[in-house]
Amino acid sequence: MNDAETIRYHAARDGRPAELDLLDQTKLPGTLTRLVCTDIDQTHDAIRRLVVRGAPAIGIAAAYGVTLTPVDLSPSADLTEAKNRYRQSIDHLATSRPTAVNLFWALDRMRALVDQSVGSVTDLRDQLVTEAIRIHDEDRQMCRSIGANGAPLLARCRRVMTHCNAGSLATSMWGTALAPMYHLHEAGQTLEVFADETRPLLQGARLTAWELHQAGIPVTVCTDSMSGSLMREGKVDAVIVGADRIAANGDVANKIGTYPLAVLARYHKIPFYVAAPTNTFDAELDSGDGIPIEQRSADEVSYPCGTNAPRQTPEGVPVVNPAFDVTPAELVTALVTEKGVISAPNTEKVLSHLRA
């Protein structure tokens, strides 16, 4: 068994409850440890605290989380009561994080099953488990396809830059932004990667650097503020990032710091790519202006080494900590999905890509 697998699920068996078994990403890179959730509150907390994080992984974890709802499975069990319990769990998990639309997409799939179910409570529970496994399996396929579709865009690059972590830790395997790098690596072409450290929670320095290093892909960490000079020195051939939500016009919400990177890439005439599955698109939003941006605790900025270490901002000085920003579509060279590539995205192209 691979200890670094982001998400595992152990079905209920022999009187033991089902388990959602997560690689604890808050402990990486120092410690490889897992956190096992057996109820909804633990799952909600794991998503909120970023034990599991990254848009696709949040959706997969939440789908499995729904199956942890305690319901009466006896032959006389009341289906209506079970449905209400499942709906309460879905509603609660939907409050864990606001920006990644994959969370709501996955929960909507689970809710549809609850709404349609007419059999026994055991049938419904089994259908929910099957659906969560299907969401997980589909993600593996999406990662592979994004890798194949994005690889030609990076094939002539020697050095690429990425931000946050949009790799295997954020998905079921390979990731989105990192998938083309894994694809090329498997085909014998290895790119050098600059991983932006990604303040304040360091997903680039801690997670992207860790997983690429494990995979044998050369990776160098730079602080977020170094990106511009590296570009100016000609050391970056392309930038590729993931996304948490993409509006119908192609505006992209991703980890805070993505927007300035896109501005820098445009100034230096470097292509800026965004890789994401189609379930990261929110066709109901005309533009990125409507994307809810998660505001996280000021402590994440004031105590970069945790609240046991000294405070790094003066007491009494306010701190802002938006977890995401929005990059306007006009700065995006191309969007890469499991279906293909949308160059110079706009509403017409995005909607026809989603319909195809």
Ligand SMILES: CSC[C@@H](O)[C@@H](O)C(=O)COP(=O)(O)O
């Ligand atoms: C394939 S993951 C894409 C995005 O979810 C990723 O780039 C990102 O911003 C993750 O933010 P996080 O706060 O770590 O969940």
